[in-house]
Amino acid sequence: MSITETPVRLPIPPLPKGFRVAGAHAGLKRNPTREDISLVVSDLPATAAGVYTTNLVFAAPVAFDRARTPGTGFRAVAINSGNANACTGARGLDDAAAMASAAAASLAVPEAGVLVLSTGIIGEFLPLGKIKAGIEIVAGRLGTDADAVVTAARGMMTTDTRPKLSGSSFQAAGVAHTLFGMAKGAAMVGPRMATMLGVILTDAALAPADAQRLLGEATEQTFNCVSVDGHTSTNDTVLLLANGAAGGTPLTGKGLEAFGQALVDACEALAREIADDGEGATHVLRVEVSGCRTRDDARQIARTVADSPLVKTAIHGADPNWGRIVSAAGYSGVAFDPDKLVLRLNGTLLFEHGQPVPFDADRVSESIKAARETLIELAVHAGPASIRFYSSDLTAEYVHLNADYHT
Numbered sequence: 001m002s003i004t005e006t007p008v009r010l011p012i013p014p015l016p017k018g019f020r021v022a023g024a025h026a027g028l029k030r031n032p033t034r035e036d037i038s039l040v041v042s043d044l045p046a047t048a049a050g051v052y053t054t055n056l057v058f059a060a061p062v063a064f065d066r067a068r069t070p071g072t073g074f075r076a077v078a079i080n081s082g083n084a085n086a087c088t089g090a091r092g093l094d095d096a097a098a099m100a101s102a103a104a105a106s107l108a109v110p111e112a113g114v115l116v117l118s119t120g121i122i123g124e125f126l127p128l129g130k131i132k133a134g135i136e137i138v139a140g141r142l143g144t145d146a147d148a149v150v151t152a153a154r155g156m157m158t159t160d161t162r163p164k165l166s167g168s169s170f171q172a173a174g175v176a177h178t179l180f181g182m183a184k185g186a187a188m189v190g191p192r193m194a195t196m197l198g199v200i201l202t203d204a205a206l207a208p209a210d211a212q213r214l215l216g217e218a219t220e221q222t223f224n225c226v227s228v229d230g231h232t233s234t235n236d237t238v239l240l241l242a243n244g245a246a247g248g249t250p251l252t253g254k255g256l257e258a259f260g261q262a263l264v265d266a267c268e269a270l271a272r273e274i275a276d277d278g279e280g281a282t283h284v285l286r287v288e289v290s291g292c293r294t295r296d297d298a299r300q301i302a303r304t305v306a307d308s309p310l311v312k313t314a315i316h317g318a319d320p321n322w323g324r325i326v327s328a329a330g331y332s333g334v335a336f337d338p339d340k341l342v343l344r345l346n347g348t349l350l351f352e353h354g355q356p357v358p359f360d361a362d363r364v365s366e367s368i369k370a371a372r373e374t375l376i377e378l379a380v381h382a383g384p385a386s387i388r389f390y391s392s393d394l395t396a397e398y399v400h401l402n403a404d405y406h407t
Contacts, residue, residue: 040077200241
């Protein structure tokens with residue numbers, strides 16, 4: 001399987017204070033130009049929180065990290081790609097612990113302060129010799145510059161074509177804070193947190209309970225609103241590390257609210273990047289559903305539309321096929337009055353009062369061809385809830401990549 005890489009999006013966001021990262025090739029991937037081991041290191045003990053896949057078949061790293069978070073005293077995250085360490089039984093759990101121990105030894109930090117992430121092929125044991133050697137290499141390359149950030153992000157990638165990075169800043173109690181995020185995901189992406197992984201770093205100080213609550217809320221609004229193929233991975237994980245290096249006590253009140261908004265912004269940027277880099281994708285689908293009784297109803301309609309192979313292929317073909325979109329909403333399982341349903345595509349009204357309206361199909365088709373993002377707006381007129389959901393189109397390249405990918 002050949003993957004055509006694309007340049008990283010610029011500019012590279014800066015790391016928060018007190019964090020160092022790096023990545024390197026250790027031989028888990030066949031291609032020697034693709035990094036497969038990364039480390040994220042905090043110079044100070046950090047609060048950590050995590051959200052994880054809801055798949056009942058979950059990988060050993062998920063079990064390992066879930067048992068440790070939320071908590072305090074964390075110093076590092078060790079990451080490998082090329083092997084998911086999933087469906088590997090008791091040995092997989094032992095291997096996850098061995099990976100954490102290797103990172104702790106290389107970094108001279110407590111083993112209890114290390115979390116692990118893995119992604120790649122399911123059902124094969126970790127090559128611990130290569131992983132331990134790779135961790136030693138990466139530990140000697142840790143840095144804060146753009147090259148270190150890019151290699152660390154690349155070390156998470158499987159079929160991704162580029163690293164996914166985001167950053168933001170916020171003020172709390174007169175102190176400037178930085179937030180940084182990196183993620184991977186291009187297929188097997190249907191998170192219901194819960195193959196996506198995310199690591200969010202901040203130099204703010206957070207109490208573990210606040211970190212867990214805000215990460216859960218941000219995930220609900222962002223990573224749980226992205227789908228490439230509707231397939232919830234065994235390894236989906238997002239970790240948040242907050243080391244307090246910017247100074248001050250754990251955030252409260254307005255400062256905590258400011259952090260929460262910065263976290264949502266960073267996660268949404270990463271979620272959109274995942275959809276944009278969907279395997280073989282030529283379009284991003286932004287599905288906005290409004291007027292629902294509950295947010296869960298809005299998500300269910302949006303996810304059903306976004307995951308429909310007929311909708312996805314219509315967008316790939318620049319076909320403003322309103323029937324596919326309306327019918328997908330209709331079989332979503334959410335009750336609504338079809339006569340009140342309104343559909344717009346790239347701002348053009350296509351359907352209302354239970355029937356299509358006259359529109360210039362050629363002009364709408366051209367609007368799809370001309371832009372990377374296609375906007376699908378559905379108004380249900382049944383309540384106050386709304387949602388924004390990202391996905392990607394379905395192409396022949398997606399089929400080729402996944403037919404060739406060894407699992």
